[in-house]
Amino acid sequence: MQKVRIGIIGYGKMGSQHAKAFASGKIPNAVLTAVADIDPVRVGIAKESLDAAVTVFNSATALLASGLCDAIIPTVPHYYHPVLAVQAFEAGLHVLCEKPAGVYVKQAKQMQAAAQKSGKVFGIMLNQRTNPLYIRARQLVQDGTLGRIIHANWIITSWFRAQSYYDSSSWRATWKGEGGGVLLNQNPHNLDLWQWILGMPSRVKATMYYGKHRSIETEDDVFALFEFPDGAIGQYTTTIADSPGTNRLEITGTKGKLVVENDTLTLHVLQEDTDDFNERFKGEIGQPKSEIQHIAVEGVYTSHPGIITNFCNAILKQEPLIAPGEDGLASLAISNAMHLSSWTDESWVDIPCDDEVFCSFLEQKCGGQLPV
Missing domain, CATH: 3.30.360.10 (Dihydrodipicolinate Reductase; domain 2)
Structure with a gap:
């Protein structure tokens, strides 16, 4: 593998920003091969703005199963960062999670466990x-x-x-x-x-x-x-x-x-x-x-491109991660x-606080049930 094939899930503000970094050559050791979004409007924007070589999907499931990617960057609402990361690890892909690592630590721990089980590279976008x-x-x-x-x-x-x-x-x-x-x-x-x-x-x-x-x-x-x-x-x-x-x-x-x-x-x-x-x-x-x-x-200050480049070098050359995914739990x-x-x-x-107690309060804030 000479370059890491990256898929971005979620083509909103951050997803499109990362895509521009790839298009402008700021990530020399990777190539953007796929993008996914469930919003038809965003799918349309992606198809119009991205190079024809980038495949656009209307679901994360389709992207993960496509075989077009070695790694993903989930740039979706926070609750779904761990959800998509776990699915990616189970599909044999590396994951560079957008910040935060999730909404609650209990869920992020599941992501960490899936990463360890998969043996894949797990990073987080702590670009500062x-x-x-x-x-x-x-x-x-x-x-x-x-x-x-x-x-x-x-x-x-x-x-x-x-x-x-x-x-x-x-x-x-x-x-x-x-x-x-x-x-x-x-x-x-x-x-x-x-x-x-x-x-x-x-x-x-x-x-x-x-x-x-x-x-x-x-x-x-x-x-x-x-x-x-x-x-x-x-x-x-x-x-x-x-x-x-x-x-x-x-x-x-x-x-x-x-x-x-x-x-x-x-x-x-x-x-x-x-x-x-x-x-x-x-x-x-x-x-x-x-x-x-x-x-x-x-x-x-290399910011997001610096983190992505380092993440890809960790895959290609076993370079130590600047921001290991586990650090996102801190x-x-x-x-x-x-x-x-x-x-x-x-x-x-x-710190850390009781996971169950925290989740019980958060459930109340969410109307009695967590989204995921």
């Missing part, structure tokens, strides 16, 4: 992992540059969405259609980076507002407090209402503070570890001196716990 900014931030945390982490604070309010965005598709921001709001649509990227850089938090307490700023069922304003196993504390704020929004990540440790904002990394380096300073300092008020360093960031576990905290009087909830 290709951003050199966050790659470098992760390195600085993991190599001990910041010392023992004390606090992390992410204000990620640059996800502005107008009402027209939600009105564009009937499934958006509904419990039965999308399964969540800003956490499940936009924030899988940030929640993934949160745990990728800092490690998995152990519990969370979250306050959420549902349909506060837009005429939607799901959350559009979120405030959360995290605890990590080593005692570090994290604060997390997100919304779709702010314009201009903010994207500022601060990570403070005993050796300094890292600020990620406006595509730059600013490091405040302490001359002395605060733990050591605390032990020796005998004055009334004082703190270690610091200096500011602007950290150079090298590399190119950010989903965080958002499930955040929702459950909000639904249980903003109590502390362990």
Whole structure:
């Protein structure tokens, strides 16, 4: 196999975006061979816009059985990401799942089990992992540059969405259609980076507002407090209402503070570890001196094409995945716990939370029965 044959299931916003990446040559080690959608309008758009060599199907079942693909990318409403992935693995295909990994962890675990049983490559579209900014931030945390982490604070309010965005598709921001709001649509990227850089938090307490700023069922304003196993504390704020929004990540440790904002990394380096300073300092008020360093960031943000190319290289050359599919369960576990905290009087909830308890609450939100 010289190039991986890819099938895209779902030809909406993301499906068509990925198709354009193939058409423009951004995925050199793969070729788009098939597309499927159950919406006749979308099928028509696909036939008009795609190269004649791409076969267009009106069902996922037909695409999976066609023999035209080595791997699929499901770009459908969230509940069906695991459903189609399981079907693909059972058909002997590799899967690059769009984010999120699903709506609830219990379902995503079934996808993970099917992947393991199949032995096929399982990736997830966590494209912000290709951003050199966050790659470098992760390195600085993991190599001990910041010392023992004390606090992390992410204000990620640059996800502005107008009402027209939600009105564009009937499934958006509904419990039965999308399964969540800003956490499940936009924030899988940030929640993934949160745990990728800092490690998995152990519990969370979250306050959420549902349909506060837009005429939607799901959350559009979120405030959360995290605890990590080593005692570090994290604060997390997100919304779709702010314009201009903010994207500022601060990570403070005993050796300094890292600020990620406006595509730059600013490091405040302490001359002395605060733990050591605390032990020796005998004055009334004082703190270690610091200096500011602007950290150079090298590399190119390859985004979705970068993840797809890496996924295909994993198939062709056994290249390690940038975003293994199993990692998608981590950010989903965080958002499930955040929702459950909000639904249980903003109590502390362990991460991962109880799957059955979460699903029982979600069923109520969906009118008594989960879509799948």
